[in-house]
Amino acid sequence: MAEEVMNNKQIILKHYVEGYPKESDMEFKNNNVKLNVPEGSNVVVLKNLYLSCDPYMRSRMSKLEGSYPITGCGVAKVLKSGDSNFQEGDLVWGMTGWEEYSIVTATQSALFKIHDKNVPLSYYTGILGMPGMTAYVGFYEICSPKKGETVFVSAASGAVGQLVGQFAKMLGCYVVGSAGTKEKVDLLKNKFGFDEAFNYKEEKDLVAALKRYFPNGIDIYFENVGGKMLDAVLVNMKLHGRIAVCGMISQYNLEKTEGVHNLFCLITKRIRMEGFLVSDHYHLYPKYLEMIIPQIKGGSVVYVEDIAEGLENAPKALVGLFYGHNVGKQVVKVSRE
Ligand code: NDP
Structure with missing residues (x-):
């Protein structure tokens, strides 16, 4: 030949x-x-x-x-x-x-x-590939979410975050996202239906910013960025809160990763913090497609x-x-x- x-x-x-x-x-x-x-x-x-x-x-x-x-x-x-x-x-x-x-x-x-x-x-x-599966597994499998809970998502307008926010809203949660520009904050509130959103780059005190949006604390944190944001979240978590550790993009380009100072909150607040890799969960892909494709076609999820x-x-x-x-x-x- x-x-x-x-x-x-x-x-x-x-x-x-x-x-x-x-x-x-x-x-x-x-x-x-x-x-x-x-x-x-x-x-x-x-x-x-x-x-x-x-x-x-x-x-x-x-x-x-x-x-x-x-x-x-x-x-x-x-x-x-x-x-x-x-x-x-x-x-x-x-x-x-x-x-x-x-x-x-x-x-x-x-x-x-x-x-x-x-x-x-x-x-x-x-949405129909790796990031979609990441949002699905991270939210539904790792966060053990319940209707009415309070959810915070960082890097919320990105490939994974925009979906986590929409999944949480569909379940009847109160959802807040952080992102790095005004355009992204507007998208979170006006396109993806987050209840609130803020530009983390404009906040001098992240602990106070989270307190403003979660006066009674956070049940679920979907972690995409790590570093200072994680530290601020830890002190704002509720008792028995859950943190799905999806990524820590703020650390990927640092020679020496930043320390996290508030880990003791894991004990006092009995928080479950769990890392996951999407590649361990691909057996759920057919189930995910069955859920997400009608939602895309029906317009209840946007991307x-x-x-x-x-x-x-x-x-x-x-x-x-x-x-x-x-x-x-x-x-x-x-x-x-
Ligand atoms: P995004 O589409 O969200 O793109 C990355 C975004 O991260 C940027 O647009 C930026 O948004 C934000 N960002 C970049 N640097 C920083 C920083 N220093 N501090 C805070 N935010 C920053 O990416 P993905 O949705 O694809 O990925 C989100 C996270 O999920 C990543 O951490 C990634 O590694 C992780 N991931 C994990 C998987 C797993 O199996 N565990 C699988 C897939 C992804 P902004 O303007 O808001 O700052």
Whole structure:
């Protein structure tokens, strides 16, 4: 069989990253790729359509040995397949490369076939993909929420946070979110239906700010940022409160992470603080889709995306996460279907 060789534009990480990542840590390169499936192989050849920018990608930029193409979640079309579970023309999401074409195996990439195409395809990087599952598992499984409870969400307008707030509102909770700009605070209140929202960058005293919104304390904290916010939350928690530790983005670029001073509150207030990784919970994905797709189609859940056009703009989009430049889920559109 003749080999099909294509030019493959890629984003390469050039070197080990210290501190905040920069666009110049990455470069745009052209490499050739053979799009064939070797005899007897189970590889799947993908054409990438959308790539996802996610905070966890920062940790993969550390302790680097040699340069390598960046990997991350994405939505792709199957061009060729040696795996009988996938056929040419299928749409999939899973771990793929920051490049035009990727050659993967279904197991390594945790590929999911996309069945419902009557929703924006980019949603499979967000609400219908990993961040959506994170919000679902973190809120319903880890927080043990009950109607009428008080809920605080940090990084609330992002890929995960905007959904946590909406899930909590649907359950009948009182929900407050924090975000880093006025535009995001307006979105929280006017688009996602949070009861209250505040710009944490404008608050000199976070303990007092939380006290203002939660005079009787917080039952549930959905933790996305860590650091000073966590410290301020701890003293504002109610007895038997729950903290789902999803992420700590304020710490990812620091050489030395900040100390948390108020952990003693865990004891005095009998708080349950539990970390989780979405990857341990993918068996719940079908159940999640059953719940969320009708909600999207019926308009009871909304989702805001920030879509950068073109692979060459992916580094800027990824770096922007750590400066709060994204408004909603940060996606990169690589090519048309
Ligand atoms: P977002 O879409 O929310 O983007 C990141 C946002 O974080 C930025 O827009 C910014 O918003 C905020 N931010 C950046 N730096 C800081 C800082 N120093 N202090 C406070 N806020 C900051 O990201 P995701 O929704 O995708 O992820 C949210 C969190 O969930 C992250 O911590 C991530 O690591 C975690 N996560 C965990 C998973 C798990 O399995 N446990 C899976 C997926 C995500 P702003 O303008 O409001 O500051």
